[in-house]
Amino acid sequence: MAVYTDVSDEALRAFLSQYDLGAPLSFKGIAEGVENSNFLLRTDTGNYILTLYEKRVNEAELPFFINLMGHLARAGLACPQPVRNRAGTALGRLCGRPAAIVTFLDGVSLSRPNAGHCRALGAALAGLHAAGRDFPMRRDNNLSVGAWRPLFVQAEAQADTVAPGLAERTRADLDVLEASWPVGLPSGVIHADLFTDNVFFIGDTLSGLIDFYFACTDAFAYDLAISLNAWCFDPDGTFHRDKAGAMIAGYDAVRRLEPAEVAALPILARGAAMRFMLTRLVDWLNVPAGALVQPKNPLEYDRRLAFHRAAKDARDYGWVG
Numbered sequence: 662m663a664v665y666t667d668v669s670d671e672a673l674r675a676f677l678s679q680y681d682l683g684a685p686l687s688f689k690g691i692a693e694g695v696e697n698s699n700f701l702l703r704t705d706t707g708n709y710i711l712t713l714y715e716k717r718v719n720e721a722e723l724p725f726f727i728n729l730m731g732h733l734a735r736a737g738l739a740c741p742q743p744v745r746n747r748a749g750t751a752l753g754r755l756c757g758r759p760a761a762i763v764t765f766l767d768g769v770s771l772s773r774p775n776a777g778h779c780r781a782l783g784a785a786l787a788g789l790h791a792a793g794r795d796f797p798m799r800r801d802n803n804l805s806v807g808a809w810r811p812l813f814v815q816a817e818a819q820a821d822t823v824a825p826g827l828a829e830r831t832r833a834d835l836d837v838l839e840a841s842w843p844v845g846l847p848s849g850v851i852h853a854d855l856f857t858d859n860v861f862f863i864g865d866t867l868s869g870l871i872d873f874y875f876a877c878t879d880a881f882a883y884d885l886a887i888s889l890n891a892w893c894f895d896p897d898g899t900f901h902r903d904k905a906g907a908m909i910a911g912y913d914a915v916r917r918l919e920p921a922e923v924a925a926l927p928i929l930a931r932g933a934a935m936r937f938m939l940t941r942l943v944d945w946l947n948v949p950a951g952a953l954v955q956p957k958n959p960l961e962y963d964r965r966l967a968f969h970r971a972a973k974d975a976r977d978y979g980w981v982g
């Protein structure tokens with residue numbers, strides 16, 4: 662459970678007194694997520710998610726995320742809508758943390774998506790990229806290639822306690838990634854964390870996207886590479902080419918991939934795996950005392966990196982275009 666900050670009844674009541682959401686009926690910490698403290702809030706006007714922003718979220722960047730969700734929802738994307746208080750702001754403070762309330766989305770996330778779900782995800786991702794085209798704000802990706810070496814340095818001395826040889830192969834991968842990271846690809850707003858736990862389905866129909874707190878301005882194809890990693894491998898590193906092919910085709914059907922993006926897919930997928938391996942490794946080695954959180958296993962992404970190292974071109978990811 663990711664709850665880093667406890668919220669007392671009194672603090673909750675004082676916070677909610679600024680909103681027109683009615684009386685609280687229940688309030689529970691949510692047993693998923695690793696980044697922020699999330700609570701399911703039920704009031705007599707409906708269900709909401711209350712988030713207290715924690716470690717990786719820079720307060721100055723919160724308006725980007727909040728305005729982006731509002732923009733995407735207005736453009737027709739099924740995503741949470743920030744709720745404004747009576748003063749007209751969606752961002753407040755609770756228990757010393759920045760905090761916001763967003764609308765609750767129905768649906769369940771899938772632990773074992775099939776190729777059909779992956780196709781739907783690809784199409785939704787391209788829809789998100791299209792919906793974000795006219796979003797006026799910009800946020801650089803602070804977890805892109807330039808951030809990976811400094812992250813690794815934080816974990817380097819202990820990396821081999823997690824898996825033998827991890828430090829050496831990570832150093833070698835970083836050398837390759839830093840030397841060949843693509844620039845100039847079509848860019849705009851990307852989600853940057855569209856894992857299965859951030860996508861809801863009702864039956865087999867994709868019903869919503871959540872968790873925009875890594876969203877930033879970066880290459881669209883990098884976003885696709887992140888989701889290929891997250892949706893198309895088993896935890897033991899087994900790759901499902903049918904799922905990846907379906908996801909890429911679903912994306913391409915909505916927004917045609919350019920030849921440069923197709924050519925860059927293997928290096929983008931390798932970089933995406935590195936980004937999540939590293940943040941997981943740092944978190945794995947630094948669980949805050951008293952936090953109710955289950956850190957995610959960095960070795961799942963170490964195994965994906967082995968696949969990406971051997972990949973030759975986009976056809977290895979199921980691209981047939």
Ligand SMILES: Nc1ncnc2c1ncn2[C@@H]1O[C@H](COP(=O)(O)OP(=O)(O)O)[C@@H](O)[C@H]1O
Nearest residue numbers: 691693694695696697710741764765766871872
């Ligand atoms: N708008 C929402 N509607 C429904 N459930 C949500 C919503 N936002 C978050 N959740 C629930 O809270 C969990 C954690 O949210 P998430 O934003 O992924 O947290 P974190 O950023 O801390 O990882 C999700 O897996 C989901 O179960």
Ligand SMILES: N[C@@H](CCOP(=O)(O)O)C(=O)O
Nearest residue numbers: 694695696856872937941957
């Ligand atoms: N998706 C990342 C961690 C961020 O967690 P989320 O719950 O916000 O998706 C990972 O799996 O490492």
